[in-house]
Amino acid sequence: MTLTRAKISWRTIVSRMGLFSLIWWVLTNGAGSSWWIGVPAVLLAVAVSIALVPPAPWVWSELLRFVPFFLLRSLIGGVDVAWRAFHPGVPIAPDLCIYPMRLPPGLPQVFMVNTVSLLPGTLSVGLDQSVLKVHVLDSRKDFLAELEAVEQSVARIFGASLEVSEGRE
Amino acid sequence: MQTLYLALALFLLVNLGAGMWRIFRGPTAADRMLSAQLFGTTAVAVLLLLAQTKENTALLDVALVFALLAAVTAVAFVRRAWTDQEVDHDSE
Amino acid sequence: MLQWALDALLGLGLLWLAWCALMSPNLLKAIVLFVAFGLLMALAWVRLDAPDIALAEAAIGAGLTGALLLAALARLRFAYADEETVGSPAQEEAKVRFPQWLPAVPLLLVVAGLGYVVLSLPPYATGLSTEVTANLESSGVSNPVTAVLLNFRGYDTLLELVVLLVALLGVWSLDGLALGRETAPGPVLDTLSRFLTPVFILVAAYLLWVGAHAPGGAFQAGSVLGAAGVLLLLAGWRFRAGLTELPLRLVLVAGPGAFVIVALVTMLMEGQLLEYSPEQASILILFLETTATFSIGATLAALFFGGRPQDDKEHT
Amino acid sequence: MIPSDYLSVALLIAGAIFFLAGTLGLLRFPDVYTRLHALTKADNVGLGLIVMGLVVQAESWAAVGKLLLIWVLVLLAGASVAHLVARGALQRGIRLWKR
Incomplete structure (x- = not known):
């Protein structure tokens, strides 16, 4: 539970305020009279989130580029697993594989762990000191390329460079 | 359209009933918990469909609360009720 | 036809699930059931056109009670860890001393009483909904359920809050069972709890606001807030020792306390307990609901935590 | 029916089929890890398709937002819970099924 005291910039506060206000607007169906409670609620949520979630240097354009990739891949993941469930022979060949992550620890790693669980044929079953344990549904398929692609995208989203952290050992 | 929503809700409920088999079958505690997860996701889907049939946006809020709280039960299981060794007392 | 099939499936499924949950010898299975x-109950309430109760059931029944029961199961297992869980001598003895048919007697009495009440009801009754609708204007809110709960029958809600508080006092007065050692939550759970907490706060505030004119209200909002507390506790979060003493207790009594004060003031000013003048009703109800939300959330999270927070020594 | 209705119908039915696949996987797959694959991925895609089917019909942007918010929350919770359960199973020594 170590919380790194990163500097909290105005940009973080304003962007979170914007995000939570958007959620509030969505929840209340845009009712103008709701801001009586909405403003204190959004402020409280921003205060709590500042205390809980350390500011992350998102690169918004990369995040937006990631969304269609993720949607498509998770759709394929659903189709893939559905096909295996419907198939009379249950064509699976599960195995456990180890993937040493080059991403910095914290949010980037968690982001990748969660993404991996929704991609075709992979499920993250453990994260220990940057080593990701992945359960694969079909070990005959080339899942390493996929994992690397995901890692690259996540690195771009968080503005992290994989090459620099490669020499961390 | 109304008929379709209801038919799909019914289909999802039957599907849910089939998934219940896992609660009884196990074999591990985690397998039983998976059924509860299935319940959560399916209940959200059924609520969304019913919200459309009744034209009642309050049902979307029910679905929202489900979506938020389903995780809490599962986390409580993983963090609290899951014993270290997998022993199953019942042999049905 | 389809509606019939849906309702029949829901009804039969409920009965079947209730039976299986009651009869299961495996406690974890019983909890999952x-x-x-x-x-399923929440879906049934939706079909019965009672979204208010569906929302409460979703928040309390399906969400928090499951977590509470699972935590209780963990403590039970820990308490009996040295004995054999099944068929321990103590349990066998208890079985002999306590005949299994004994609970059936009060149960049958209750059933008989309920049956008598149901049979003695007048065959045609309009209920109170017309009166509620007629007086809705003066209640300060436009959701009839909230109007009943916080205005027409406010004392019901006041007593419910007190019951919740008494439940917590009961738990606190029991000898707190220490939990077993807790494993590290891992970064995924840690991140999940951090990300979800602000969303829980927003949703709780939303339910509080929407309660004035649509399904929602303090109990639903409070349980969403309580769920946030439960999630944080599960992720290994503990408040600093100073906060769990007086500040926590103040939050716990704020809801019922505010209610009692309002009740007394209204009695002095209007001559009747919890009788608000129509002009002030809206703001008073909002005030009561807000304090109640915080109290309910804190109480539920504290209930989940179990023993008194300051008894918890093993955590850092 | 207007054209968007056909799209909506197709999406809704496809979503239901994914839910069926999730249940089939839950019942047919051999161990808890493989069942997690089925449940997490198929049900999330199923719910996503149903949400999209309803988004096509939605009357306001706020309603669209609420549907998407529900889906994102289920996605986040589903992925995290799947990881937690799998991690717990591995820590508790539940062996994985191999062909």
């Missing part, structure tokens, strides 16, 4: 029962 109970959670499933809660989810």
Whole structure:
């Protein structure tokens, strides 16, 4: 539970305020009279989130580029697993594989762990000191390329460079 | 359209009933918990469909609360009720 | 036709789940079945056109009760860890001393009483909904359920809050069972709890606001807030020692306390307990609901935590 | 029916089929890890398709937002819970099924 005291910039506060206000607007169906409670609620949520979630240097354009990739891949993941469930022979060949992550620890790693669980044929079953344990549904398929692609995208989203952290050992 | 929503809700409920088999079958505690997860996701889907049939946006809020709280039960299981060794007392 | 099939499936499923949950010798299975029962029950309330109760059931029945029961199961297992869980001598003895048919007697009495009440009801009754609708204007809110709960029958809600507080006092007065050692939550759970907490706060505030004119209200909002607390506790979060003493207790009594004060003031000013003048009703109800939300959330999270927070020594 | 209705119908039915696949996987797959694959991925895609089917019909942007918010929450919770359960199973020594 170590919380790194990163500097909290105005940009973080304003962007979170914007995000939570958007959620509030969505929840209340845009009712103008709701801001009586909405403003204190959004402020409280921003205060709590500042205390809980350390500011992350998102690169918004990369995040937006990631969304269609993720949607498509998770759709394929659903189709893939559905096909295996419907198939009379249950064509699976599960195995456990180890993937040493080059991403910095914290949010980037968690982001990748969660993404991996929704991609075709992979499920993250453990994260220990940057080593990701992945359960694969079909070990005959080339899942390493996929994992690397995901890692690259996540690195771009968080503005992290994989090459620099490669020499961390 | 109304008929379709209801038919799909019914289909999802039957599907849910089939998934219940896992609660009884196990074999591990985690397998039983998976059924509860299935319940959560399916209940959200059924609520969304019913919200459309009744034209009642309050049902979307029910679905929202489900979506938020389903995780809490599962986390409580993983963090609290899951014993270290997998022993199953019942042999049905 | 389809509606019939849906309702029949829901009804039969509920009965079946209730039976299985009651008869299961495996407690974990019983809890999972109970959670499933809660989810199905919420759907049944939706079909019965009672979204208010569906929302409460979703928040309390399917969400928090499951977590509470699972935590209780963990403590039970820990308490009996040295004995054999099944068929321990103590349990066998208890079985002999306590005949299994004994609970059936009060149960049958209750059933007989309920049956008598149901049979003695007048065959045609309009209920109170017309009166509620007629007086809705003066209640300060436009959701009839909230109007009943916080205005027409405010004392019901006041007593419910007190019951919740008494439940917590009961738990606190019991000898707190220490939990077993807790493993590290891992970064995924840690991140999940951090990300979800602000969303829980927003949703709780939303339910509080929407309660004035649509399904929602303090109990639903409070349980969403309580769930946030439960999630943080599960992720290994503990408040600093100073905060769990007086500040926590103040939050716990704020809801019922505010209610009692309002009740007394209204009695002095209007001559009747919890009788608000129509002009002030809206703001008073909002005030009561807000304090109640915080109290309910804190109480539920504290209930989940179990023993008194300051007894918890093993955590850092 | 207007054209968007056909799209909506197709999406809704496809979503239901994914839910069926999730249940089939839950019942047919051999161990808890493989069942997690089925449940997490198929049900999330199923719910996503149902949400999209309803988004096509939605009357306001706020309603669209609420549907998407529900889906994102289920996605986040589903992925995290799947990881937690799998991690717990591995820590508790539940062996994985191999062909």
